[in-house]
Amino acid sequence: MKSIKVLKLDQIHQSIKMDELTMSIIRKNILRILKKLFLYTFIVCMSYILLYPVLFLISNAFRAKEDLFDPSVIWIPKHITLANFEYANLLLSYPTAIKNTLIMLIPSVIIQTFICMMVGYGFARFRFPEREILFGILLFTIIVPIQTIIVPLYVKFRYFDFLYLGRLIGLITGKPLTVNLLDTPWPFYILNLFGMGIRSSLYIFVFRQFFRNMPTELEEAAKIDGCGPFSTFIRIMVPNATGAIITVMLFTIVWHWNDYYVSTMFNNENLPVSVMLTILNTRMSMLQAAQGFSSDDIYLLGSTVLEAGCLMVMLPLIIMYIIGQRYFTESIERTGIVG
Amino acid sequence: MRSRKFKNKVVATLVIFSLLLSLFLVANNNIQKAEASSKLGDILFLRPDFSENNLKGTDRGSKVMALAVKEYQERYGGKVKFVFADYNGWRTKLLAMAAAGTPVDVISVWETDIPSFYTRGLIQPVDNYVNLKAPYFDQNAMENFKYKGRHYAVVGKGASVPWGVIYNKDLMLEEGIDESEMPYELFKRGRWNWDTFEKLAKKLTADTNKDGKVDRYGVTFWNGMVLAYFNGTPFVGIDKNGNVKLNFDSGALQRALNFYRKGVKEGWLTTDWNIVSSGMKKRQTAMLVAPYYKFDQDRRDCDDEILFAPQPFGPDNKNKYYHFVLGIAWAIGKGCKNPAGAGKFIEIMHEADQKVPQDPAPPLPKEVTEAVNVMAKKPFYFYAADSYLLTVIPRWEILGAIESADSVAAGLASLRPRAEKAIKETFYGTGTKPIIREFKPFAVNFDDGKIDKIKAYDPNKKTVKFTLVSGKEAIKGKSLKVTWDASKDGNEIYILTDPSKIKVYGWHDYKVSFDIKVMKNIKPGSTKVVCSILSEPKVGATSYGSVSKNIDRGQTVYRVEGNITNIQDNSENMCLRIGVQNGGDFIIDNIKVEELK
Numbered sequence: 058m059k060s061i062k063v064l065k066l067d068q069i070h071q072s073i074k075m076d077e078l079t080m081s082i083i084r085k086n087i088l089r090i091l092k093k094l095f096l097y098t099f100i101v102c103m104s105y106i107l108l109y110p111v112l113f114l115i116s117n118a119f120r121a122k123e124d125l126f127d128p129s130v131i132w133i134p135k136h137i138t139l140a141n142f143e144y145a146n147l148l149l150s151y152p153t154a155i156k157n158t159l160i161m162l163i164p165s166v167i168i169q170t171f172i173c174m175m176v177g178y179g180f181a182r183f184r185f186p187e188r189e190i191l192f193g194i195l196l197f198t199i200i201v202p203i204q205t206i207i208v209p210l211y212v213k214f215r216y217f218d219f220l221y222l223g224r225l226i227g228l229i230t231g232k233p234l235t236v237n238l239l240d241t242p243w244p245f246y247i248l249n250l251f252g253m254g255i256r257s258s259l260y261i262f263v264f265r266q267f268f269r270n271m272p273t274e275l276e277e278a279a280k281i282d283g284c285g286p287f288s289t290f291i292r293i294m295v296p297n298a299t300g301a302i303i304t305v306m307l308f309t310i311v312w313h314w315n316d317y318y319v320s321t322m323f324n325n326e327n328l329p330v331s332v333m334l335t336i337l338n339t340r341m342s343m344l345q346a347a348q349g350f351s352s353d354d355i356y357l358l359g360s361t362v363l364e365a366g367c368l369m370v371m372l373p374l375i376i377m378y379i380i381g382q383r384y385f386t387e388s389i390e391r392t393g394i395v396g
Numbered sequence: 397m398r399s400r401k402f403k404n405k406v407v408a409t410l411v412i413f414s415l416l417l418s419l420f421l422v423a424n425n426n427i428q429k430a431e432a433s434s435k436l437g438d439i440l441f442l443r444p445d446f447s448e449n450n451l452k453g454t455d456r457g458s459k460v461m462a463l464a465v466k467e468y469q470e471r472y473g474g475k476v477k478f479v480f481a482d483y484n485g486w487r488t489k490l491l492a493m494a495a496a497g498t499p500v501d502v503i504s505v506w507e508t509d510i511p512s513f514y515t516r517g518l519i520q521p522v523d524n525y526v527n528l529k530a531p532y533f534d535q536n537a538m539e540n541f542k543y544k545g546r547h548y549a550v551v552g553k554g555a556s557v558p559w560g561v562i563y564n565k566d567l568m569l570e571e572g573i574d575e576s577e578m579p580y581e582l583f584k585r586g587r588w589n590w591d592t593f594e595k596l597a598k599k600l601t602a603d604t605n606k607d608g609k610v611d612r613y614g615v616t617f618w619n620g621m622v623l624a625y626f627n628g629t630p631f632v633g634i635d636k637n638g639n640v641k642l643n644f645d646s647g648a649l650q651r652a653l654n655f656y657r658k659g660v661k662e663g664w665l666t667t668d669w670n671i672v673s674s675g676m677k678k679r680q681t682a683m684l685v686a687p688y689y690k691f692d693q694d695r696r697d698c699d700d701e702i703l704f705a706p707q708p709f710g711p712d713n714k715n716k717y718y719h720f721v722l723g724i725a726w727a728i729g730k731g732c733k734n735p736a737g738a739g740k741f742i743e744i745m746h747e748a749d750q751k752v753p754q755d756p757a758p759p760l761p762k763e764v765t766e767a768v769n770v771m772a773k774k775p776f777y778f779y780a781a782d783s784y785l786l787t788v789i790p791r792w793e794i795l796g797a798i799e800s801a802d803s804v805a806a807g808l809a810s811l812r813p814r815a816e817k818a819i820k821e822t823f824y825g826t827g828t829k830p831i832i833r834e835f836k837p838f839a840v841n842f843d844d845g846k847i848d849k850i851k852a853y854d855p856n857k858k859t860v861k862f863t864l865v866s867g868k869e870a871i872k873g874k875s876l877k878v879t880w881d882a883s884k885d886g887n888e889i890y891i892l893t894d895p896s897k898i899k900v901y902g903w904h905d906y907k908v909s910f911d912i913k914v915m916k917n918i919k920p921g922s923t924k925v926v927c928s929i930l931s932e933p934k935v936g937a938t939s940y941g942s943v944s945k946n947i948d949r950g951q952t953v954y955r956v957e958g959n960i961t962n963i964q965d966n967s968e969n970m971c972l973r974i975g976v977q978n979g980g981d982f983i984i985d986n987i988k989v990e991e992l993k
Contacts, residue, residue: 150449204488211492317482322489325480328447335482339445342453 118365125357141365144358148340149333149366158314158329161242166309169249169257170302176252177264178290198258207322214238214323244323255312255319260305267301268294303384314374330370337366435473436737439501442479444486456755463748468741476741494518499729501738507722508783510541510549511634520730521546525739532746540777549725552746558771559622559719560707562684562691564676566700571600579705580763590655593708600682601664612679614664616671618686620656620795625719625778627652627710632781632819640781642815644808648712653804660799667795676702687721688768696758704764706771717776788818831966833901837990843873849897850876853890853973854935860889871911871953871985879981887917890975892933900929900972902965905992908943909957910974910984917980920948924977929960932969940965947979959992
């Protein structure tokens with residue numbers, strides 16, 4: 058009788074243990090599902106917030122005039138058209154504007170990346186008495202908005218005198234020889250050459266952090282092999298800095314591409330695509346002559362053409378990002394940059 | 397050894413690079429070609445968001461500009477060069493170009509810019525370059541942009557827009573309001589004031605669906621602040637010399653804001669933007685106080701008959717000024733290379749505006765045309781100074797403070813510190829705020845036998861004596877003779893005008909003249925008569941300007957004339973200082989100071 062009772066208790070204990078195990082597995086599964094659910098909900102919400110403007114642009118850019126006041130058309134147009142892109146192409150003078158942008162952008166990106174890399178390496182690896190002060194000044198330039206120095210810069214480039222050579226010539230000719238660099242891409246190149254380009258200080262900071270994390274043994278080995286500082290930088294450090302270079306290059310391209318403030322200040326002609334986009338609306342009346350539209354048509358088309366123009370301006374950057382996405386995310390991991 | 401070689405290479409590369417770059421730049425040089433001129437010459441033109449490409453546009457504005465550019469080139473042989481800037485950065489570009497010594501010739505301006513451009517010295521008077529009497533210019537409007545008697549902006553006829561009361565005639569008739577009691581008729585009979593306005597608004601305020609809430613307002617304001625303007629006072633005042641002051645203590649302003657507060661509290665007045673934008677069409681408001689272009693839009697959108705009446709004057713608007721906003725005006729950049737060309741181009745633009753046909757529009761009712769014409773006789777641009785306040789304190793915040801505070805005075809008091817700071821910074825930057833006082837020209841010839849307007853500059857020079865001389869010794873009639881003991885007080889003596897008797901102020905440009913005869917100790921080449929303006933009558937005071945003349949012969953009357961300009965000083969004790977350097981006793985007469993034209 059007694060033994061039977063004991064057996065029952067054991068069974069009960071075992072069954073309880075089993076139940077606990079099952080419950081714990083179920084609990085874990087539920088938790089995992091909930092976690093995933095939360096994660097996906099979060100990602101979907103965030104994607105919606107981030108993608109909403111792009112989806113809105115796409116929806117409107119392909120929308121024909123007939124769909125503009127059709128209340129049944131919300132996201133997907135009933136009449137899909139490419140005409141808006143055609144008009145935007147005309148108003149933006151797209152090929153010329155892209156050409157102007159590239160003339161300004163390509164040398165700027167190359168110069169800025171190389172110069173920032175060199176300066177960043179200097180700050181990371183060379184010890185000199187003024188290093189911390191100079192670096193402090195460099196950080197200070199990050200917070201100084203371009204608007205505060207744009208007037209002196211304008212004057213500088215209006216009467217540009219490289220290394221005061223113009224004044225030297227002036228001693229002979231009696232009149233200083235200065236050059237008007239406005240309406241040329243040279244202000245961008247020169248600013249980048251001297252580490253004063255668009256957000257140069259930020260890139261120097263990025264490179265400094267990157268080079269600081271690289272093992273010093275590489276340079277020591279190079280030194281033993283007879284490399285000087287510059288040679289070490291070019292032969293050893295640069296090939297190892299691909300990640301940081303790609304990151305900085307991408308940022309440089311995006312910021313130069315989107316810049317319109319500096320471009321507006323330094324240019325009256327040869328306007329880049331970002332500036333052309335800002336004045337697209339004021340040029341809408343050109344469509345009247347080119348397409349024979351009435352004033353009402355122009356008014357109606359205003360937003361769709363602008364959105365098509367925005368997509369056209371964004372498109373090269375999107376393509377570039379799609380191609381370079383892998384390198385970009387990898388390099389962000391390596392350099393420790395977020396955002 | 398190797399590192400030295402490398403260094404040499406780097407240095408050599410840098411030098412070669414810099415030389416090549418310089419050569420490239422020189423070869424590429426486009427040095428000051430922009431200023432090349434022929435006949436009247438090229439001009440620089442700046443209008444935000446307007447570039448040469450806009451000339452291809454087919455809207456009326458683009459056609460006018462294209463025609464003007466073509467005509468300028470044909471008539472005067474010069475080109476119009478467009479300076480590109482967007483609305484965000486155009487003022488900075490204007491400043492940058494002025495700083496670079498290439499100020500823009502023709503600048504588009506708005507009432508919000510003109511006073512500050514004037515006080516900051518960015519624009520110059522247009523009187524000498526534009527025929528302001530031309531029929532296509534709005535003389536009344538231009539009077540608003542006149543400082544120290546000179547015009548600083550050119551306004552074309554129709555370039556500014558009045559504010560008024562847009563009202564729904566059909567709705568009023570339905571509500572049993574007789575036509576004679578409607579805004580325009582009241583205006584015609586001289587009964588259009590705040591009392592009749594309030595009465596009408598109250599009568600038309602209604603809860604049409606009987607849910608206990610007002611769903612039709614008597615009057616809606618695009619901007620409640622305009623009630624102050626209807627009462628003849630802005631929040632920030634500018635006088636004829638360009639001085640700016642906060643009007644928060646003004647009784648007229650407080651009465652206007654009390655009227656606004658009363659309307660809001662009693663529920664017959666609203667500033668709800670949804671009602672402003674579509675309330676006339678939806679019959680949510682019977683009257684709408686807004687700029688004229690809103691009337692133009694509403695009359696096309698609404699099924700009811702919509703009319704436009706002038707602003708009802710408040711009790712303090714004694715001068716009967718109407719509130720206007722400037723569509724666009726034109727100014728000439730100070731120090732620009734081609735002001736004459738700029739003036740001609742401004743004229744040509746307005747001539748072109750007459751030539752290009754107007755866009756078709758539905759005909760205007762007679763009473764609306766009459767109302768606009770009446771208002772155009774006395775325009776006033778109240779936003780001119782207020783906009784600077786509004787850039788720092790938005791209008792809803794101002795009106796919110798007025799509505800929520802215990803009283804209008806308390807509401808204004810809560811805004812005052814920020815408002816004062818805003819005005820100081822936006823108008824005068826962080827520099828000296830100019831206090832511009834009225835200057836009266838003066839002449840001192842001592843013929844009345846008094847020398848009390850003149851005193852010695854340095855009280856430590858005790859031997860300096862003033863005597864009145866006449867006859868042959870005098871320059872003309874009676875003159876002042878200044879003598880001193882050179883062995884004690886040296887060979888440099890100055891006299892001053894007494895600031896308590898003769899007033900000279902900063903921020904004016906002066907033409908100074910006087911006759912002087914040095915009696916002794918002449919050293920040809922080094923004896924000199926000098927004149928300047930001092931911030932106060934004491935040794936070491938700040939000196940402004942310098943008019944001087946070398947004296948080679950004694951006992952000879954010299955006429956000294958010159959200009960003293962750029963006196964950035966607010967002192968009330970300024971005086972004229974005249975003296976002799978490296979010379980002896982002198983006789984002086986006919987001291988004259990007048991405003992430089």
